[in-house]
Amino acid sequence: MGIYKTEPLKCWGKAKELRLGVYEGIKKARDNGTMIVAGGTESAIALPAGFDMDFLGGEPYGASCAFAGIQDPSWNRGLMEASEAASYPRDMCAYMRIGIGSLLSDKFVFGGKYPVPTFNLQTHICDTHGKWYQIMSDIEGVPYNCVDYVPYEWETENESEESKRLKRVYMKDQMLDVIDWMEKVSGKKFDDEKFINAVNWECESTSLWAQCCMVNQAIPAVMDEKMMYSLYIIAVLMRQQKAAVEFYKVLLDELKDRAARGIAAFENEKFRMIHDSQPPWHNLQIFRYLEQFGAVSIGAHYSFSLSGGWAYDKEQDKYLPAKAPKEAGVTLKTREEACDWYSEWLLAYQTLLRSLRYSGRGKHKRIQDIIDNWKIDGMMIHLNRGCEGTAVGQMELRRYLADRGIPALTYEGNLADVREFDLERTIDKIDTFMETVGLTKIAK
Amino acid sequence: MITAGADVGSKTVKVVILKDGKIAGKGIAIAGLEAEGAWENAWADALKEAGISRNDINKTVATGARLKEVKGFDEEMSMVTADAMAMHKLNPEIKTVLDVGAEEGRAIKVDKDGKVSDFAVNEKCAAGAGAFMEAMSRAMQVSIEQFGEEALKSTANLPINAQCAVFAESEVVSLVHEETPRPDICKAVCDGVSDRLASMARRVVVEPKVAFVGGAAKGMGLRRSLKEALELTEVYFPDDIEFVAAYGCALKAAE
Numbered sequence: 001m002g003i004y005k006t007e008p009l010k011c012w013g014k015a016k017e018l019r020l021g022v023y024e025g026i027k028k029a030r031d032n033g034t035m036i037v038a039g040g041t042e043s044a045i046a047l048p049a050g051f052d053m054d055f056l057g058g059e060p061y062g063a064s065c066a067f068a069g070i071q072d073p074s075w076n077r078g079l080m081e082a083s084e085a086a087s088y089p090r091d092m093c094a095y096m097r098i099g100i101g102s103l104l105s106d107k108f109v110f111g112g113k114y115p116v117p118t119f120n121l122q123t124h125i126c127d128t129h130g131k132w133y134q135i136m137s138d139i140e141g142v143p144y145n146c147v148d149y150v151p152y153e154w155e156t157e158n159e160s161e162e163s164k165r166l167k168r169v170y171m172k173d174q175m176l177d178v179i180d181w182m183e184k185v186s187g188k189k190f191d192d193e194k195f196i197n198a199v200n201w202e203c204e205s206t207s208l209w210a211q212c213c214m215v216n217q218a219i220p221a222v223m224d225e226k227m228m229y230s231l232y233i234i235a236v237l238m239r240q241q242k243a244a245v246e247f248y249k250v251l252l253d254e255l256k257d258r259a260a261r262g263i264a265a266f267e268n269e270k271f272r273m274i275h276d277s278q279p280p281w282h283n284l285q286i287f288r289y290l291e292q293f294g295a296v297s298i299g300a301h302y303s304f305s306l307s308g309g310w311a312y313d314k315e316q317d318k319y320l321p322a323k324a325p326k327e328a329g330v331t332l333k334t335r336e337e338a339c340d341w342y343s344e345w346l347l348a349y350q351t352l353l354r355s356l357r358y359s360g361r362g363k364h365k366r367i368q369d370i371i372d373n374w375k376i377d378g379m380m381i382h383l384n385r386g387c388e389g390t391a392v393g394q395m396e397l398r399r400y401l402a403d404r405g406i407p408a409l410t411y412e413g414n415l416a417d418v419r420e421f422d423l424e425r426t427i428d429k430i431d432t433f434m435e436t437v438g439l440t441k442i443a444k
Numbered sequence: 445m446i447t448a449g450a451d452v453g454s455k456t457v458k459v460v461i462l463k464d465g466k467i468a469g470k471g472i473a474i475a476g477l478e479a480e481g482a483w484e485n486a487w488a489d490a491l492k493e494a495g496i497s498r499n500d501i502n503k504t505v506a507t508g509a510r511l512k513e514v515k516g517f518d519e520e521m522s523m524v525t526a527d528a529m530a531m532h533k534l535n536p537e538i539k540t541v542l543d544v545g546a547e548e549g550r551a552i553k554v555d556k557d558g559k560v561s562d563f564a565v566n567e568k569c570a571a572g573a574g575a576f577m578e579a580m581s582r583a584m585q586v587s588i589e590q591f592g593e594e595a596l597k598s599t600a601n602l603p604i605n606a607q608c609a610v611f612a613e614s615e616v617v618s619l620v621h622e623e624t625p626r627p628d629i630c631k632a633v634c635d636g637v638s639d640r641l642a643s644m645a646r647r648v649v650v651e652p653k654v655a656f657v658g659g660a661a662k663g664m665g666l667r668r669s670l671k672e673a674l675e676l677t678e679v680y681f682p683d684d685i686e687f688v689a690a691y692g693c694a695l696k697a698a699e
C-alpha cells in the first residue's frame with residue numbers, strides 16, 4: 001500500500017488515438033499521393049497548415065523508431081547502421097541518423113514504405129537542424145527550405161527591445177517568403193484562414209500544455225515524466241490543430257481534478273526529481289527503477305518546454321504559461337499579422353529552444369525556477385550523445401547545482417542509439433546516488 | 445567485534461579485516477576472467493594475517509564493479525560511500541576524494557560528518573582510468589611503477605589531445621615514431637589522464653584537503669600531474685592506497 005492514492009489517466013486512450021492518428025494520416029497521404037510536409041517538429045508547423053497536408057516530424061519519428069527497437073532491433077541498430085553504411089558518422093544527431101536510415105532503408109516504422117514528402121520545411125535552431133532536412137531533401141529529390149531561428153536571449157541578459165524587434169522582423173519576413181515558396185513548389189494555393197487558425201491553435205495548445213505542467217507543482221505530482229512523454233507528444237505532433245487544443249482542455253481539467261483529490265502519478269512519491277535532455281527512449285525503465293527508492297521524475301525543462309509556451313513574469317520572477325492571442329485580446333486577421341505574432345511566440349516563449357542556443361545564467365534561472373516551484377529534491381542529467389542541442393550547457397548546469405548543494409546525478413547515453421547506453425552502469429550510478437541522498441529500496 | 449570489508453574491483457579483489465576498529469589483516473589478489481578465485485585468495489591472505497577463521501567474522505560488507513560474481517557477504521554498499529567513510533576515518537579534514545580504479549575514476553565530495561555530498565564518475569571512456577595507464581605502460585614496455593618514475597624525469601609539456609583512449613593510444617604511437625624521449629611520453633600520458641580526472645573532479649567543486657586513492661594513485665607521475673592539473677599544493681595519499689574502499693566497507697560493517 002503506497003503513501004498516496006493513484007489511478008490511471010482517463011484521457012490516456014484519447015492521447016494514444018490522436019498520436020496514432022497522425023501516423024495513419026501520413027500513411028494514407030503516402031498511399032493516396034496527397035500532400036505530406038516533413039521537417040523537424042520544432043519547425044514552424046503552422047506554416048504549411050495553410051495547405052491540406054499531413055506533417056511528418058523527424059524527432060518524434062526518431063523516438064518511435066528507437067522505442068520500436070526494444071522489440072525489434074532492426075528499427076534501432078538496423079537504421080543506425082544503414083545511415084553509417086552511407087557514411088553518416090556516429091557523432092551526429094541520433095534522430096537525424098535514424099531518420100536517414102529509415103529513408104535509405106525505405107521502411108516506415110508505422111508500416112510500409114518511407115513516406116517521401118512533397119517538400120521539407122525546417123527551422124534552423126541547433127547545429128543539426130538545418131542540415132538534417134537539407135540532406136533528406138537531397139536523397140529524396142524534393143524541394144527544401146529553412147527558416148533561420150534566432151530566439152530572444154534569456155531574461156537574465158537584458159536584451160534590448162531593438163534587438164528583439166530585428167529578430168522578430170527577420171523571422172516574419174522569412175515566413176512570408178516561405179509561404180510564397182511553398183505555393184510555388186507545391187503548385188497549390190495557400191489558405192490564409194487555415195494558417196491563421198493554425199497559429200491560434202498552436203499558441204493555445206502549447207499554452208495549455210504549460211498550464212498542465214503548472215498543475216504538477218502539487219504534492220503528490222499528478223503526472224510523472226513517463227506520463228508526460230505520452231501527453232506532450234500531442235503538442236509535438238499536432239499542436240497546430242484544433243484537436244490538440246481540445247485534448248489539452250480535457251487533460252487540464254482532469255489534472256486539476258486529480259490534484260484536488262490528491263491523486264498521485266506514483267503512489268510512493270518521497271523524492272521529487274527533474275530530468276535534463278531527452279531520455280534514452282530505448283531504456284525508459286530507468287524511470288521505473290527510480291521508483292524502487294521512492295524517487296520520481298516529475299518533469300524537465302525539456303518536457304515542460306518542448307511543446308510548452310512559457311513567459312517570464314517580471315513581477316513574480318517566475319515563468320508562467322504564455323497567453324495565446326485570444327487570451328491576450330488579439331485577433332489575427334491577415335497573413336502578415338499571423339506571421340508577426342507567430343514569430344513573437346516562437347522567439348519569446350519557446351524556452352527550450354532558447355536553451356539550445358544560449359547556455360549559462362538564463363538556463364540556470366529557469367532550472368532554479370522549476371526546482372523552487374515544483375519543489376524538487378534532486379536532478380538527473382542525461383549526458384546525451386545523441387543531441388548536441390540539449391547538450392548545450394549541461395556541464396555548466398552540473399556545476400551550478402553542485403555549487404548550491406542540489407543533488408545531481410549524471411549518466412551518459414544517447415536518446416536513440418541504444419549502442420551508446422550502458423544500462424548496468426546507469427543502474428549502478430542510480431544506486432550510488434540514492435545511497436548518497438539517504439534513500440533505500442522500498443520493501444515490497 | 446570482528447568485521448570485514450571487501451572491494452571486488454575490475455582488476456583486483458581486496459579484503460580488509462577489522463578487529464575492534466583496527467586493521468588486523470589485509471589480502472589482495474588479481475582477478476582474471478573469474479573473480480571468485482581472487483575473492484578466495486584475498487580472503488585467505490587477510491584471514492592468515494589476522495590469525496582468525498572466516499567463522500570469527502561478525503559481519504562483511506562488500507563493494508565493487510564485480511560484486512555480482514562473488515558470494516559470502518552480508519551487505520553491499522557503493523564504492524563512493526565506502527571511499528568517503530574510509531577517508532573520513534583516516535583524515536577527517538578530507539573534503540574531496542579522487543579514486544582512480546582500473547576502469548573507473550570517481551570524484552567524491554565528503555561533508556564534515558563523512559557523508560557523501562556529491563559525486564561524479566567518469567563516463568564511458570577509459571581515458572581517465574587505471575586501465576588506460578596500464579595499456580600505455582605496456583605500449584612503452586615498462587611496468588606501471590617504472591612508467592611513473594620515467595614521467596618524473598621529464599618537465600616537457602606535450603599535449604595528448606584525444607578524449608578517447610583509443611585515439612590517445614594512437615597519439616602515443618605517433619610520439620614513439622617521432623622518437624620522443626620516453627620520459628616525455630610518460631609525462632604526456634600522466635598529464636592527459638590528469639586533465640580528464642581534473643575536469644571530472646571540477647564537476648563536484650574540488651575543495652581541499654584532497655585525497656587521491658585507488659590503484660592508479662600509486663603512480664608517482666600521475667600524482668604529480670594531478671596535483672598540477674588541480675593546482676593543489678597538497679594532496680593526501682593514504683597508506684595502503686588500494687585498500688581504501690575495502691576499509692570503508694569494514695567500517696560500515698562495524699557500525
Ligand code: SF4
Nearest residue numbers: 093126128387388389
Ligand atoms: S536539438 Fe538535438 S535532437 Fe534536435 S535536431 Fe538538434 S541535435 Fe537533433
